[in-house]
Amino acid sequence: MTCSAVDPVKLTHARRQVFLAMFIAIAVTLHVLETLLPSPVPWLRLGLANIMTLAALYLYGGRAAWTVSLARVGVGALLLGRLFSPGFWLAAAGAIVATSAMIIVYRVAGRRLSPIGVSAIGAAGHALGQILAARLLVIQHAAIWQIFPLFLLFTIFSGILTGWLAAGLLEQLRQHPAFQPVADAEDSKAAEG
């Protein structure tokens, strides 16, 4: 991208759009891949797509996180041909509760939490949202809450794993010129060139 004459505000905006589109594409890929892997229980998944929601949250803020997570659920369901099926509502409810929870703790705690803590909260929110949706739509019996503690235990570890991967990704991305202020980035390019 040799466009030093471009207005830095416009450049930042365009970069943000390009990166968010890439994040959504990667999130959809991870989501679809995980869903296609065999598993009899719709909710036992690692949730790797959440890495991209976390990256959007840390790099661009809450609205970007919503964009990535909702677009991921919508596009993923379209690709899998299960838009508005029970599985779709489970995924949507999980994503909505998880994203709300992650944005709230990120805003409240800020730097006191690494992506691992935010991801763990998101994973717990995801479990809660999914069980709520499953209670209402699939197994209309209060006994479904019996699996919540075990399910939560699993999601804590998957949340730590995705949070850790997100932390690694963020560390790499922040070294990339596109994530430094525009003027600095152009300077560093000039220095390299």
Place this chain on the structure above:
Amino acid sequence: MKTPWQVMTGGDWLIVICLLGISLSGIAWLATAPGGTRVVVTSGGQTVFSAPLDLPQSVDLDGPLGPTHLVIDDQGVRITDSPCRAKICISMGPARHTGDLLACVPNRILVRIDSPAGGEEPYDLLSR
């Protein structure tokens, strides 16, 4: 890449420990719940099998994929064989407390333990 322990802050640990506490206390609480007396198996919303928990027996229950083998013994009720692919229902182990649930989602088999009164169990985890 840093290890998770290098990345985690004090706040992260607090969150993880709290969540672990909620999860483990939930599991412990469920484990101490009173023992139920009846095994009820439903498939697609209909009761297909019901038996007392203190009468050892084994039974085959037909689901869409084939027979799911259920064993009732002194440990409770467990699924010992099922035509599903991942066998999660088998790995769920035995159930014996009121409200316990074994589910084989692919084969549409839902096994639960009911209290003597039958019907809904006396509590659910939403109560405050």
